[in-house]
Every structure is written in C-alpha cells, then in structure tokens.
Amino acid sequence: MELIKAGLIDDEETWLSALQSKNNVSHSYNKEMANDIIEKTKQKYVTMFSDLKEKIERSWL
Template sequence: MINDEEGWLDALESRSLMSHAYDNSVALSIISKTREKYISIFQELERELKENWSLEE
C-alpha cells in the first residue's frame, strides 16, 4: 500500500519533531519538507486507496 517507506518514515520523524518545534528553523524546515515531499506521498496513498481499496470520494 505504501511505496515510499523512507518518505513515510521521514514524515513520521518530522511529525514527532513538530510537537516539540520551538525552534523556528526546525518548524520552517518541516513546512518546506511538507510542501516538497510529504504532500505527494499523501496524494499517492490517497490514489492507492481509491484505486485498490474501494475508498469512495
């Protein structure tokens, strides 16, 4: 179901860091990664679920 294991693990690590992101540079880095990488893996998962797991729109 998930093709980019490394991407998902990175997203999970970023999520964990975000809950303690009092440093502005850490927060901005996570925002940048979200725009550049995470949105596409979320969209890929959504597409996989719709196509192969009968997730209705």
C-alpha cells in the first residue's frame, strides 16, 4: 500500500479490514454482516480515517 510507504498509516491490519468491509457491503444482503460492518465502522474505521486526516494536515499541507 502506498499509504504505508508514505508513512501515513500505522495499522495495516485495520486498513485491510476496512477494505474488506467495503467490498462486502456492496454484496451483502445479510443483516448480521451489515450490522458487523456498521459496528466496525463506528469502533475502528472512523478513528482510522480521523488519524489519517490529522497526519495529512500535519505533514502534507
């Protein structure tokens, strides 16, 4: 991932999990899977994107 090489992300596992969730959401008609994606988004992914935004603002702007 280019973001890792650039030093913008530290937790590759969470990013890959978010990518998998994104891929699953477009093909999911399973309520349990959808609820799992919603919970992961609230618990992990929002923070992940906020951290990236802060790093970009500090280092790149």
